[in-house]
Amino acid sequence: MSALLEARSVGKRFGGLDALMQVSLGIERGEIYGLIGPNGAGKTTLFNVLTGLYRPDEGEFLFDGAPLPVGEPHRVAAAGIARTFQNIRLFANMSAVENVMVGRHVRTRTGVIGAVLRDSGSRAEERAIHARSLELLEYVGLAGRRDESARNLSYGDQRRLEIARALATEPRLLALDEPAAGMNATETASLRGLLEAIRADGVTVLLIEHDVKLVMGLCDRVAVLDYGRKIAEGPPARVQRDPTVIEAYLGGALHA
Amino acid sequence: MSWAAKDLGDWVETAKRDPRARWLGVALIAVALAVLPFVAGAVGGRGWVRIIDFALLYVMLALGLNIVVGFAGLLDLGYIAFYAVGAYTYALLASPHFGIHLPVWLVLPMGAGVAGVFGVLLGAPTLKLRGDYLAIVTLGFGEIIRIFLNNLNAPVNITNGPQGVNRIDPISFSNFSLARPVEVLGIDVPSVHLYYYLFLALALLVIFVSLRLENSRIGRAWVAIREDEVAARAMGINTRNIKLLAFAMGASFGGIAGGLFAGFQGFVSPESFILMESVVVLCMVVLGGMGHIPGVILGAVLLAAMPEVFRNTIVPVQQQLFGKIVFDPEVVRMLLFGLALVLVMLFRPAGIWPSTTRKRELAS
Ligand SMILES: Nc1ncnc2c1ncn2[C@@H]1O[C@H](COP(=O)(O)OP(=O)(O)O)[C@@H](O)[C@H]1O
Numbered sequence: 052m053s054a055l056l057e058a059r060s061v062g063k064r065f066g067g068l069d070a071l072m073q074v075s076l077g078i079e080r081g082e083i084y085g086l087i088g089p090n091g092a093g094k095t096t097l098f099n100v101l102t103g104l105y106r107p108d109e110g111e112f113l114f115d116g117a118p119l120p121v122g123e124p125h126r127v128a129a130a131g132i133a134r135t136f137q138n139i140r141l142f143a144n145m146s147a148v149e150n151v152m153v154g155r156h157v158r159t160r161t162g163v164i165g166a167v168l169r170d171s172g173s174r175a176e177e178r179a180i181h182a183r184s185l186e187l188l189e190y191v192g193l194a195g196r197r198d199e200s201a202r203n204l205s206y207g208d209q210r211r212l213e214i215a216r217a218l219a220t221e222p223r224l225l226a227l228d229e230p231a232a233g234m235n236a237t238e239t240a241s242l243r244g245l246l247e248a249i250r251a252d253g254v255t256v257l258l259i260e261h262d263v264k265l266v267m268g269l270c271d272r273v274a275v276l277d278y279g280r281k282i283a284e285g286p287p288a289r290v291q292r293d294p295t296v297i298e299a300y301l302g303g304a305l306h307a
Numbered sequence: 308m309s310w311a312a313k314d315l316g317d318w319v320e321t322a323k324r325d326p327r328a329r330w331l332g333v334a335l336i337a338v339a340l341a342v343l344p345f346v347a348g349a350v351g352g353r354g355w356v357r358i359i360d361f362a363l364l365y366v367m368l369a370l371g372l373n374i375v376v377g378f379a380g381l382l383d384l385g386y387i388a389f390y391a392v393g394a395y396t397y398a399l400l401a402s403p404h405f406g407i408h409l410p411v412w413l414v415l416p417m418g419a420g421v422a423g424v425f426g427v428l429l430g431a432p433t434l435k436l437r438g439d440y441l442a443i444v445t446l447g448f449g450e451i452i453r454i455f456l457n458n459l460n461a462p463v464n465i466t467n468g469p470q471g472v473n474r475i476d477p478i479s480f481s482n483f484s485l486a487r488p489v490e491v492l493g494i495d496v497p498s499v500h501l502y503y504y505l506f507l508a509l510a511l512l513v514i515f516v517s518l519r520l521e522n523s524r525i526g527r528a529w530v531a532i533r534e535d536e537v538a539a540r541a542m543g544i545n546t547r548n549i550k551l552l553a554f555a556m557g558a559s560f561g562g563i564a565g566g567l568f569a570g571f572q573g574f575v576s577p578e579s580f581i582l583m584e585s586v587v588v589l590c591m592v593v594l595g596g597m598g599h600i601p602g603v604i605l606g607a608v609l610l611a612a613m614p615e616v617f618r619n620t621i622v623p624v625q626q627q628l629f630g631k632i633v634f635d636p637e638v639v640r641m642l643l644f645g646l647a648l649v650l651v652m653l654f655r656p657a658g659i660w661p662s663t664t665r666k667r668e669l670a671s
């Protein structure tokens with residue numbers, strides 16, 4: 052079987068800056084794939100190009116063998132890729148459960164007429180949206196906070212809520228941009244448990260993370276970006292020993 | 308467990324009491340709304356009933372704009388254009404101007420539909436704009452519509468220009484015209500009262516549709532766009548279509564109100580659709596509580612009534628105080644109006660009646 056997601060020499064420029072150059076990678080079904088690299092390496096940019104928020108200048112993505120729509124985030128979500136954001140982007144004034152319910156949008160169909168008439172079909176769909184969203188809140192450990200506005204949640208809870216919202220779109224690939232940023236050790240440990248559960252449920256995970264311990268312990272494979280280029284790829288233990296990587300990135304961290 | 312027993316007790320109490328209390332409340336409101344024109348007519352004459360009629364039109368307008376501004380977060384300063392489109396659709400298709408006299412049940416929905424199309428026409432080129440930029444473009448759109456209405460009398464006379472359209476057919480259903488008073492059970496029901504009941508029915512319909520939309524997949528998508536458009540897109544919302552839908556729905560409410568206005572007044576001209584009107588409707592939405600339907604209704608009623616209350620009090624008060632008119636009533640009226648706006652925004656920046664964040668339920 053071919054890879055679930057394949058990036059083919061993806062390039063993205065901002066003015067004179069090459070944020071991504073010839074980046075190719077393949078993510079297998081069911082794995083947790085880490086994407087690491089120093090700040091400004093282009094990791095978030097890769098997410099933005101992948102999810103259609105930016106258009107790549109070169110290259111393309113194949114998802115399950117088919118090219119992903121370009122520059123149309125809602126169609127990327129419909130294709131089965133969901134993401135979270137490095138700088139949390141929740142719907143701040145909506146409650147936790149409403150945030151997750153928005154995630155169900157792409158898998159449901161009630162329109163204006165159904166909403167106004169509330170026929171049995173739309174009512175059933177609305178109930179299902181609500182029930183599924185509560186399940187997902189429970190899944191990420193936020194059952195008790197369902198009616199709290201997103202803005203009032205703690206940092207760690209906001210990150211979990213973003214994951215629940217992304218899962219609500221029924222992704223086959225979940226892309227997480229630094230989900231452990233700002234979390235303490237306990238929160239990080241329980242995040243790790245959550246990511247393992249998500250993988251066990253059959254969702255492939257693409258993870259950007261700075262926490263080296265988390266990446267090394269959790270990921271099946273990692274790719275390293277540096278100045279927009281992929282400089283290494285492989286199992287964490289091997290990448291960790293790779294001289295190029297040590298020089299470009301881990302070296303600094305290890306000597307610190 | 309004592310807490311469980313207490314919870315259960317509370318629950319039973321609520322279930323026993325709540326529906327009855329609810330129905331009682333609904334019944335009281337229904338009776339009050341039914342007799343309102345007679346009470347207002349007895350106290351202040353037909354003029355007051357007319358004011359209430361207009362307040363109901365403003366409720367529809369404010370709820371329409373609330374979809375665009377309150378739910379979807381798209382600042383629209385040209386909203387009154389859709390009111391104009393609805394009014395002129397009615398005026399041109401039910402008056403001697405072209406000699407066309409379509410029935411109300413046809414021409415009102417057409418007004419809503421044409422306004423909805425104009426909503427999409429405004430929305431489509433502005434999809435990528437937000438905030439100030441969107442406000443400026445919509446403001447221009449509103450003015451363009453008004454200027455067209457003013458000038459589409461030559462070379463072919465479509466709108467009759469600044470003179471406007473006269474002798475518009477009053478609203479009637481087959482033989483029953485709202486323009487003629489009727490006698491019900493020995494009580495005289497004048498024309499303004501009849502219009503009141505029609506406007507009330509349609510305002511209730513607009514409220515109903517708004518409430519249903521708010522708590523739906525579509526309503527959540529609108530609010531999601533307002534809260535964070537990038538996240539909304541990444542979550543699979545087709546923001547282009549959902550925004551256009553907001554423009555179209557909001558505009559169609561305005562179109563219905565415009566049609567009712569034309570039939571009620573019997574006369575429309577571009578003067579009724581100036582920028583100030585857009586601003587007033589926006590004030591109703593913002594002042595009442597953006598995105599919160601009861602607040603928006605309250606804002607519309609208050610701001611529709613306030614100028615009239617001032618009109619009826621400024622002169623007598625001055626007579627009492629000074630024995631003569633010292634300040635131009637119109638100036639005082641605008642001054643007080645502005646002052647009221649400033650005070651509300653200072654002391655209740657989220658509006659008079661904003662939506663409360665839902666109380667956390669005793670879930671665990
Ligand atoms: N929208 C943008 N406009 C201009 N430059 C950008 C934009 N987004 C990212 N960049 C630049 O691209 C480079 C990669 O950024 P980013 O992908 O955020 O890095 P990382 O997530 O790996 O820390 C940085 O130099 C950053 O300044």
Ligand SMILES: [Mg+2]
Nearest residue numbers: 094095096137
């Ligand atoms: Mg980043």
